[in-house]
Amino acid sequence: xxxxxxxxxxxxxxxxxxxxxxxxxxxxxxxxxxxxxxxxxxxxxxxxxxxxxxxxxxxxxxxxxxxxxxxxxxxxxxxxxxxxxxxxxxxxxxxxxxxxxxxxxxxxxxxxxxxxxxxxxxxxxxxxxxxxxxxxxxxxxxxxxxxxxxxxxxxxxxxxxxxxxxxxxxxxxxxxxxxxxxxxxxxxxxxxxxxxxxxxxxxxxxxxxxxxxxxxxxxxxxxxxxxxxxxxxxxxxxxxxxxxxxxxxxxxxxxxxxxxxxxxxxxxxxxxxxxxxxxxxxxxxxxxxxxxxxxxxxxxxxxxxxxxxxxxxxxxxxxxxxxxxxxxxxxxx
Amino acid sequence: xxxxxxxxxxxxxxxxxxxxxxxxxxxxxxxxxxxxxxxxxxxxxxxxxxxxxxxxxxxxxxxxxxxxxxxxxxxxxxxxxxxxxxxxxxxxxxxxxxxxxxxxxxxxxxxxxxxxxxxxxxxxxxxxxxxxxxxxxxxxxxxxxxxxxxxxxxxxxxxxxxxxxxxxxxxxxxxxxxxxxxxxxxxxxxxxxxxxxxxxxxxxxxxxxxxxxxxxxxxxxxxxxxxxxxxxxxxxxxxxxxxxxxxxxxxxxxxxxxxxxxxxxxxxxxxxxxxxxxxxxxxxxxxxxxx
Numbered sequence: 001x002x003x004x005x006x007x008x009x010x011x012x013x014x015x016x017x018x019x020x021x022x023x024x025x026x027x028x029x030x031x032x033x034x035x036x037x038x039x040x041x042x043x044x045x046x047x048x049x050x051x052x053x054x055x056x057x058x059x060x061x062x063x064x065x066x067x068x069x070x071x072x073x074x075x076x077x078x079x080x081x082x083x084x085x086x087x088x089x090x091x092x093x094x095x096x097x098x099x100x101x102x103x104x105x106x107x108x109x110x111x112x113x114x115x116x117x118x119x120x121x122x123x124x125x126x127x128x129x130x131x132x133x134x135x136x137x138x139x140x141x142x143x144x145x146x147x148x149x150x151x152x153x154x155x156x157x158x159x160x161x162x163x164x165x166x167x168x169x170x171x172x173x174x175x176x177x178x179x180x181x182x183x184x185x186x187x188x189x190x191x192x193x194x195x196x197x198x199x200x201x202x203x204x205x206x207x208x209x210x211x212x213x214x215x216x217x218x219x220x221x222x223x224x225x226x227x228x229x230x231x232x233x234x235x236x237x238x239x240x241x242x243x244x245x246x247x248x249x250x251x252x253x254x255x256x257x258x259x260x261x262x263x264x265x266x267x268x269x270x271x272x273x274x275x276x277x278x279x280x281x282x283x284x285x286x287x288x289x290x291x292x293x294x295x296x297x298x299x300x301x302x303x304x305x306x307x308x309x310x311x312x313x314x315x316x317x318x319x320x321x322x323x324x325x326x327x328x329x330x331x332x333x
Numbered sequence: 334x335x336x337x338x339x340x341x342x343x344x345x346x347x348x349x350x351x352x353x354x355x356x357x358x359x360x361x362x363x364x365x366x367x368x369x370x371x372x373x374x375x376x377x378x379x380x381x382x383x384x385x386x387x388x389x390x391x392x393x394x395x396x397x398x399x400x401x402x403x404x405x406x407x408x409x410x411x412x413x414x415x416x417x418x419x420x421x422x423x424x425x426x427x428x429x430x431x432x433x434x435x436x437x438x439x440x441x442x443x444x445x446x447x448x449x450x451x452x453x454x455x456x457x458x459x460x461x462x463x464x465x466x467x468x469x470x471x472x473x474x475x476x477x478x479x480x481x482x483x484x485x486x487x488x489x490x491x492x493x494x495x496x497x498x499x500x501x502x503x504x505x506x507x508x509x510x511x512x513x514x515x516x517x518x519x520x521x522x523x524x525x526x527x528x529x530x531x532x533x534x535x536x537x538x539x540x541x542x543x544x545x546x547x548x549x550x551x552x553x554x555x556x557x558x559x560x561x562x563x564x565x566x567x568x569x570x571x572x573x574x575x576x577x578x579x580x581x582x583x584x585x586x587x588x589x590x591x592x593x594x595x596x597x598x599x600x601x602x603x604x605x606x607x608x609x610x611x612x613x614x615x616x617x618x619x620x621x622x623x624x
Contacts, residue, residue: 054520056516056519056520059522072376083526085522085523086522087522088519088521088522089520089521089522090522093520093521094517094520096513096516096517096520098513101512101514102514102517103514103517104514104515104518104532104535104536105514105536106531106535106536106538107531107535115523115531116521117343117523119521119523164517167521237568246419309624321407
């Protein structure tokens with residue numbers, strides 16, 4: 001059963017240069033208790049998708065122009081601001097990329113966690129404080145009672161991200177949106193934070209939408225993956241299918257761009273260079289009639305440039321938007 | 334030859350008392366605060382340590398400082414020491430109340446301007462307008478329209494100080510509201526008013542406290558200037574400004590009637606500024622870490 005259904009979501013920003021189609025018709029479902037990864041390079045609309053789900057797009061600059069976001073059967077796009085506030089941080093919560101600046105420097109850790117609990121659960125401050133202490137213990141911060149009265153600058157980046165997770169999970173959310181939660185942390189801490197998130201997710205039966213550009217994070221955490229490019233979904237598959245048999249040329253390009261330790265095993269005499277995807281992400285201002293990846297795609301034909309490719313299903317639940325799926329597959333074989 | 338390792342006698346390190354470390358770390362806060370504390374104490378117990386500042390002894394006019402008259406007497410034979418100490422009451426009252434009132438009003442307007450962009454455009458133009466008028470001129474105009482008194486002096490000094498606070502608070506709010514932790518608070522469902530009071534307001538406190546000390550010093554100076562010009566507190570209330578003003582005509586034969594109240598004014602302003610500088614260094618996290 002899916003808890004979050006995003007259908008044909010279109011979010012646009014209105015700039016002086018024109019309309020930026022940051023999210024251009026993205027659909028995906030998140031099942032109860034599942035981890036869905038949304039991958040793509042910078043500027044492909046991952047974060048905007050996340051912000052759109054919580055309706056955090058600033059009114060002055062942009063808005064959701066089309067599509068539907070259903071959470072637990074409720075349509076979020078038409079809710080009032082008041083109703084939306086009750087959902088944010090309570091039923092759907094979010095963890096941001098920058099743990100160093102995502103906590104208010106002038107409020108204690110305890111206040112920041114307890115505040116969320118008081119707001120959504122309507123309990124007393126004392127109860128909320130107990131809950132905060134419990135949450136700090138849960139995210140494995142040592143000496144939680146003392147930490148409650150400390151300020152963010154007294155903590156390291158990894159600890160702050162733990163505090164962010166504690167805040168996000170303090171009201172037992174059904175969906176946790178994590179927007180590149182480990183990008184700003186060093187690799188050893190990254191692994192700890194990811195393990196912690198997965199473990200806690202199971203404990204509180206939440207679903208996670210993991211937004212990342214790191215395929216390593218995807219492989220480690222997710223069950224299903226949505227690959228985004230230029231504001232559109234290009235491929236969706238289970239993690240195993242995606243890594244074993246990527247269908248879309250863009251996904252294949254991403255995979256080739258991962259440095260691997262076993263890369264030169266078969267070609268000891270000649271060094272294999274890390275492959276990059278030629279070209280740049282297109283500007284999202286001009287409407288793209290065909291496939292957005294066509295200008296960078298080695299398989300692109302005239303049809304790719306002019307007609308929007310439909311989703312093709314290979315195995316169950318593995319879909320990709322590409323006209324040339326057959327040719328891509330042949331080449332891989 | 335065998336090396337014998339001599340145990341090194343370690344002298345027990347004595348921990349300096351907490352007060353001493355805090356003084357050594359923030360000498361400016363300490364000195365400024367101490368001077369202000371002494372002055373405030375003197376102003377409060379003025380009736381106990383001096384005589385009547387208004388009592389005239391015509392036989393003892395323009396006496397130089399002596400054992401009987403510590404700061405000398407003025408042209409009516411009034412005790413300048415008593416007048417100076419009582420004058421501290423006016424200056425400190427003006428300085429502290431202007432700083433408090435201007436901070437509270439400025440904080441409220443600044444928060445609203447920084448947060449509600451539509452209000453901002455209008456209110457900031459009004460603030461610019463007030464700032465364009467020289468504060469002494471504005472104060473004189475206000476005072477001439479009403480009856481002189483301490484109250485109207487306060488109002489007249491507060492009005493030109495408010496825009497300075499507003500600008501400061503507004504600029505802090507504008508930068509804070511773009512911080513990720515504000516977005517994070519919104520993503521947690523915080524409503525607008527709570528966001529402003531609980532998440533943004535505390536961030537404005539450090540710069541506001543520092544600015545308030547400068548406003549305090551500036552208010553004391555403006556009050557002294559107004560009293561000197563005869564537009565300040567009524568002449569029956571001794572204030573440093575009108576003591577200096579009344580002593581002006583006899584400066585050549587009785588310089589003490591100006592120099593000593595003037596010195597008090599200077600030292601007080603210096604103390605407030607020292608306190609402000611110290612607080613600025615202390616409250617700025619980037620600077621305080623160095624110490």
